[in-house]
Amino acid sequence: MASVNLENVAKRFGPVVAVHPISLAIDDREFVVLVGPSGCGKSTTLRMIAGLETITEGTVRIGERVVNQLPPRARNISMVFQNYALYPHMSVAENQGFGLKIAGRPKAEISERVGKASETLSLTPLLNRRPAQLSGGQRQRVAMGRAIVRNPDVFLFDEPLSNLDAKLRAQMRTEIKKLHQRVQTTVIYVTHDQVEAMTLADRIVVMRDGRIEQVGTPYEIFHQPASTFVAGFIGNPPMNLLPAVAHRSADRSGVTIGTGVFIPLPDSVLASAADGMPVTFGFRPEGLVPRQAADAGAIGHAHQMDLPIVLVEPLGSEALVFIDLGGEEVVAKLYRVSGDLPTGTVPMVLDLDQIHLFDAESGTRL
Numbered sequence: 283m284a285s286v287n288l289e290n291v292a293k294r295f296g297p298v299v300a301v302h303p304i305s306l307a308i309d310d311r312e313f314v315v316l317v318g319p320s321g322c323g324k325s326t327t328l329r330m331i332a333g334l335e336t337i338t339e340g341t342v343r344i345g346e347r348v349v350n351q352l353p354p355r356a357r358n359i360s361m362v363f364q365n366y367a368l369y370p371h372m373s374v375a376e377n378q379g380f381g382l383k384i385a386g387r388p389k390a391e392i393s394e395r396v397g398k399a400s401e402t403l404s405l406t407p408l409l410n411r412r413p414a415q416l417s418g419g420q421r422q423r424v425a426m427g428r429a430i431v432r433n434p435d436v437f438l439f440d441e442p443l444s445n446l447d448a449k450l451r452a453q454m455r456t457e458i459k460k461l462h463q464r465v466q467t468t469v470i471y472v473t474h475d476q477v478e479a480m481t482l483a484d485r486i487v488v489m490r491d492g493r494i495e496q497v498g499t500p501y502e503i504f505h506q507p508a509s510t511f512v513a514g515f516i517g518n519p520p521m522n523l524l525p526a527v528a529h530r531s532a533d534r535s536g537v538t539i540g541t542g543v544f545i546p547l548p549d550s551v552l553a554s555a556a557d558g559m560p561v562t563f564g565f566r567p568e569g570l571v572p573r574q575a576a577d578a579g580a581i582g583h584a585h586q587m588d589l590p591i592v593l594v595e596p597l598g599s600e601a602l603v604f605i606d607l608g609g610e611e612v613v614a615k616l617y618r619v620s621g622d623l624p625t626g627t628v629p630m631v632l633d634l635d636q637i638h639l640f641d642a643e644s645g646t647r648l
């Protein structure tokens with residue numbers, strides 16, 4: 283068990299800056315997820331922590347120890363990759379125990395540790411099979427078993443579930459979460475899947491172009507996104523983000539959207555927006571509901587508008603409703619769909635307590 287500390291850690295490949303200087307303090311036993319679009323520097327960051335990539339600049343500490351110059355095997359970490367890299371000619375048991383065997387551990391100890399990990403991962407009935415005789419999910423579990431038996435201070439995962447189909451991915455996600463609750467080890471987990479990030483993380487690190495855009499709990503990242511980038515990346519469907527102009531005069535406090543739809547806003551929401559300032563107006567699909575379905579008591583500050591429905595996508599228990607709002611298409615999420623889906627122009631309620639305002643130019647939260 284150990285904390286992990288990055289202090290102004292950067293990575294350049296010749297002229298390519300993969301990671302700009304970033305700092306991040308990860309607590310002992312914390313589950314931290316690095317998330318962001320392809321090429322934003324997630325794997326490079328993880329590989330510097332693992333020792334698979336040299337560090338161009340800065341300091342990496344695992345526990346109290348500076349590990350910059352230590353080879354991977356001296357860092358007491360275990361890594362699970364997207365392609366599990368199992369040895370095809372070895373059994374499930376041998377694959378899991380191989381690292382310990384190389385390290386010269388006694389046979390009895392290896393078999394005890396492999397037995398225990400296999401028990402945890404429900405691999406016991408499969409110990410004599412080869413990787414080719416396993417399903418994708420089972421192979422994934424063997425790769426995890428191999429990581430667990432080493433009893434590492436830190437687990438590093440790089441997209442460990444992306445080779446699995448959607449159903450198995452959801453199942454293994456739950457398994458990884460349970461595993462973390464059981465083994466209580468620090469985990470750094472890389473994914474581009476925002477659902478994995480939200481469900482697994484104690485804290486999420488959103489990366490963009492080699493920089494950290496925001497660090498926070500899943501709740502903070504979802505409810506207080508630091509920028510339009512984070513707002514648009516987390517949440518499904520993503521937050522509606524509309525160009526707007528702020529108004530702060532004695533008689534008119536709010537924003538105008540698109541062709542001139544005015545939405546009155548309390549001062550607390552307008553925060554530091556100046557009169558006439560171009561802003562990006564954001565609300566999540568859950569924040570706009572048909573008046574019929576709105577639980578009036580649950581919405582503190584509401585604004586009602588009659589809005590034309592463009593399209594409805596039923597998804598079973600819920601539906602996505604595409605709506606025209608001042609010439610901009612926005613999406614609302616409708617829960618507990620029963621009977622007829624809404625059509626035509628319907629009275630909609632916008633929850634003003636769930637409004638987000640961003641600087642139109644920089645994209646940062648106001």
Ligand SMILES: Nc1ncnc2c1ncn2[C@@H]1O[C@H](COP(=O)(O)OP(=O)(O)OP(=O)(O)O)[C@@H](O)[C@H]1O
Pocket residue numbers: 295298299300301318319320321322323324325326327474
């Ligand atoms: N060996 C290398 N030489 C040159 N550039 C590299 C090298 N490895 C990575 N890069 C570049 O560094 C940047 C970050 O890459 P990285 O693999 O960390 O991204 P990532 O966030 O893991 O993306 P993905 O989600 O696609 O795996 C990319 O622009 C990539 O092209």
Ligand SMILES: [Mg+2]
Pocket residue numbers: 324325326
């Ligand atoms: Mg990667």
